Amino acid sequence: MKKLIDQLEKEKILSRKDFIYLLENYDDEIRNYLAEKARNITVKQFGNKIYTRGLIEISNYCKNDCYYCGIRCSNKKVERYRLNKDDIMSCCKTGYDLGFRTFVMQGGEDNYFTDDIIVDIIKSIKDLYSDCAITLSLGEKSYESYFRYFQAGADRYLLRHETACEDHYKKLHPHILSLKNRKECLFNLKKIGYQTGTGFMVGSPYQTAENIVEDLYFIKELSPEMIGIGPFIPHVDTPFGNKNSGEMNLTLLLISILRLMIPNSMIPTTTALGTIHPNGREEGILAGANVVMPNLSPISVRKKYSLYNNKICTKEEAAESRNLLQERMKKIGYELSIDKGDFKPIII
Numbered sequence: 001m002k003k004l005i006d007q008l009e010k011e012k013i014l015s016r017k018d019f020i021y022l023l024e025n026y027d028d029e030i031r032n033y034l035a036e037k038a039r040n041i042t043v044k045q046f047g048n049k050i051y052t053r054g055l056i057e058i059s060n061y062c063k064n065d066c067y068y069c070g071i072r073c074s075n076k077k078v079e080r081y082r083l084n085k086d087d088i089m090s091c092c093k094t095g096y097d098l099g100f101r102t103f104v105m106q107g108g109e110d111n112y113f114t115d116d117i118i119v120d121i122i123k124s125i126k127d128l129y130s131d132c133a134i135t136l137s138l139g140e141k142s143y144e145s146y147f148r149y150f151q152a153g154a155d156r157y158l159l160r161h162e163t164a165c166e167d168h169y170k171k172l173h174p175h176i177l178s179l180k181n182r183k184e185c186l187f188n189l190k191k192i193g194y195q196t197g198t199g200f201m202v203g204s205p206y207q208t209a210e211n212i213v214e215d216l217y218f219i220k221e222l223s224p225e226m227i228g229i230g231p232f233i234p235h236v237d238t239p240f241g242n243k244n245s246g247e248m249n250l251t252l253l254l255i256s257i258l259r260l261m262i263p264n265s266m267i268p269t270t271t272a273l274g275t276i277h278p279n280g281r282e283e284g285i286l287a288g289a290n291v292v293m294p295n296l297s298p299i300s301v302r303k304k305y306s307l308y309n310n311k312i313c314t315k316e317e318a319a320e321s322r323n324l325l326q327e328r329m330k331k332i333g334y335e336l337s338i339d340k341g342d343f344k345p346i347i348i
C-alpha cells in the first residue's frame, strides 16, 4: 500500500479503484506513513506556521432544513439569534487586537441579511481593516450576489459540498436542495475570483467509500483553495440524532490524502475534530492541516450556534484564548501566524 501512497504523492491522484482499496484497507502504519508525507509537504509549503482565522457566527437562523444540522429550520428547540452590524464590527475589533487578520463571517441562510446589508458590512470591515481578509460562509446565493460581495471586498468563500454523489446528497438534504446547484455555486465562486473552499463530512449517515472517492474526485476537479473536512457529529434534535459520529482516524487519513492531492491548499483542523477527541486539533495539524479557526463570536451566542452535539467553544477554541492555542501548537512544533494567509502557488 505504501507504493500507492508514493504514487499519490507523485501524481496527486489515484484511480477510483486504488482510492477505495486504500480507504478500505489502511491501518495505523499506513496512516502514519501518509501523515508524515503530508506533514513534510505542509512544512515545505508553509513552514511551521499555522494560519488563524477568527470565526464570527453571525446568525443561527436558516431557511434550510438539512437533516444533519442542529440549526435547521425545523428544529424548534434552538434559541435563535442574529448579530447586528455593531456586534460584528466589535468582534472584528476584538479579533484584530488579538492578532487575527482574517475574519470569517458564517451563518445559516438567513433572509434578514440582504445583499445590501452584507455589502455594507463587508465595506465597513475593509475600510477599518484593509490589511485583513474577509471570508464568507453564508450558503448558496446567486452569481450576482456573490459578485456583489466580491466587488465590495470579500476575498474568500466557504461552501462545503458535503457529498458529491447525487443519491447520497438526497439522503442528507430535503428535495428542495440540489447537488447541481451547490456545485454550480462553487464553480461560480471560482469564476468570480474568490479563494474558494469546499469540503465534506466524514462518516455522515449512509456514506460509502465510493461516496468519499467521488468527493476526492470532485475536489480535484474544482481545485479549491481551501478544503474543510471534519467528522460527522450528530445533533440530538435532528433526524440523524441517533446516528454514529464519523471516525477520527479516517478524517485524519483524508486530510493527509488531500494534502498530497493539493499541496498548497488551506486545510483547517476543524472544530469537529477537536470536539470528538481532546487532541483532535493537534492530530489534524500532524496529518497535514495548516489552519485553525477559533471562535470570535460574542460569548453569549456561541452555544446557540450548535450544528452538532457538544461543540467546543471555550478554552483553545475561543479566540480570546489565543495564547493557550499558541502553547498547544508549540508543543507539537508549530506556531500561530499573524499573516492573513492568502492562498499561494506551490513552492515545492
Ligand code: SF4
Pocket: 062, 063, 064, 065, 066, 069, 070, 071, 072, 073, 107, 108, 109, 139
Ligand atoms: S447546514 Fe447550513 S444550510 Fe443546512 S440547515 Fe444548517 S445552516 Fe442551514
